[in-house]
Amino acid sequence: METRKIGALEASVVGLGCNNFGWRLDAGATKTVVDTALDAGITFFDTAEIYGNGLSEEFLGRALGARRSQVVIATKFGARRDAPPGKGARPEAIRAAVEGSLQRLGTDHIDLYQLHVPDPETPIADTLGALDELVRAGKVREIGCSNFSAAQLRETAAGVKPGAARFVSVQNEYNVLHREPEPEVIPEMQRTHLALLPYFPLASGLLTGKYRPGQVAPAGSRLSEGGLADRFRTEANVARVEALHRFVESRGHTLLELAFSWLVARPTVASVIAGATSAEQVRANVAAAGWRLTADDLAQVDALIRA
Structure with a gap:
C-alpha cells in the first residue's frame, strides 16, 4: 500500500471512514472490517466524536486493541448535536472533547485532530491556541x-x-462528480502545502455502479430514497455516471476503480477515505485504487463530466 504525508504522519493512500461503526455496524462487525483493513494494508482510520454518538470511536479503539501503534487515527470534534450551535471550537469545548475522544478510543494520543465544521462564533486564533496546547501536551500529533x-x-x-x-490537512467533499474544491480550495492548499482528505469519494454510492438509468434503486441502498437520493441521484448525475460507465468498460475497468484512482491521481490528495460495512467492501476499495490513469484518461473524464 502506497503511503502519503499528512504533516508528519504517514497515511495509507486508501483509508477507512468509520462513520458506519456504532450505527450500521455493531462491535463485532466493526472488528471484522477493521481486521480486514489492517490485513489489506490500510493504516489510516478516520472517525469523529459525532459518529454513532461516540460509539464509532469506542468500537474502533476496541477493534484496534494492541495494534493501535500500527495505525494513524484521525478523529473530529466540534459538530456534536448536543452542543450549542456555533460553539464547538471554543477552547473549553475542545479541552472537553479531546478527553472524551481519548477515553473512547482507548489511547493516550490522537494522530490527527480535526475541526469538523467551521465555528463562526469563535475566533480562529482561540481555536488554534487550544489545539496548540494539546499538541504541546502530547495529546495530539x-x-x-x-x-x-x-x-x-x-x-x-x-x-x-x-x-x-x-x-x-483539509477534509472536504470531493469526487469525480463534485468538483467544488478545484477553483479555490485546492489552489490555496497547494500554496500552503496542505493535504486533502476527500470525503464522499463514491458520491454516497452513486459511483459504485448500483444505479442505472431507468432502473429501480436497490432496496435498502443509501440512494433508494430520501434526502441523499434527492441530492446525489439527480437526472444529470445519473446521466454523467452512465457516460463514465461506458468509458471505464471500454478500458476494462469499473466505476469503483475510476472513483478511487481518479482521486489518487489528484494533486494534494493524501488518503481516500471511504466507509465499508463488510470485509468484501474493504478489499474492493483497496483494489480499486490501482488504476494509473493517464493524462488522456483524465482529460476524457473531464470532458464527459462537463458534457
Whole structure:
C-alpha cells in the first residue's frame, strides 16, 4: 500500500471512514472490517466524536486493541448535536472533547485532530491556541480542519502564532462528480502545502455502479430514497455516471476503480477515505485504487463530466 504525508504522519493512500461503526455496524462487525483493513494494508482510520454518538470511536479503539501503534487515527470534534450551535471550537469545548475522544478510543494520543465544521462564533486564533496546547501536551500529533473554504483557510493561516501548531490537512467533499474544491480550495492548499482528505469519494454510492438509468434503486441502498437520493441521484448525475460507465468498460475497468484512482491521481490528495460495512467492501476499495490513469484518461473524464 502506497503511503502519503499528512504533516508528519504517514497515511495509507486508501483509508477507512468509520462513520458506519456504532450505527450500521455493531462491535463485532466493526472488528471484522477493521481486521480486514489492517490485513489489506490500510493504516489510516478516520472517525469523529459525532459518529454513532461516540460509539464509532469506542468500537474502533476496541477493534484496534494492541495494534493501535500500527495505525494513524484521525478523529473530529466540534459538530456534536448536543452542543450549542456555533460553539464547538471554543477552547473549553475542545479541552472537553479531546478527553472524551481519548477515553473512547482507548489511547493516550490522537494522530490527527480535526475541526469538523467551521465555528463562526469563535475566533480562529482561540481555536488554534487550544489545539496548540494539546499538541504541546502530547495529546495530539497534528491538527486539521473539515468543510473549510479558501477564505477560511487564509484566515486560519493568518491566525497561527510563530512556532505554533497549524492545520496540515483539509477534509472536504470531493469526487469525480463534485468538483467544488478545484477553483479555490485546492489552489490555496497547494500554496500552503496542505493535504486533502476527500470525503464522499463514491458520491454516497452513486459511483459504485448500483444505479442505472431507468432502473429501480436497490432496496435498502443509501440512494433508494430520501434526502441523499434527492441530492446525489439527480437526472444529470445519473446521466454523467452512465457516460463514465461506458468509458471505464471500454478500458476494462469499473466505476469503483475510476472513483478511487481518479482521486489518487489528484494533486494534494493524501488518503481516500471511504466507509465499508463488510470485509468484501474493504478489499474492493483497496483494489480499486490501482488504476494509473493517464493524462488522456483524465482529460476524457473531464470532458464527459462537463458534457
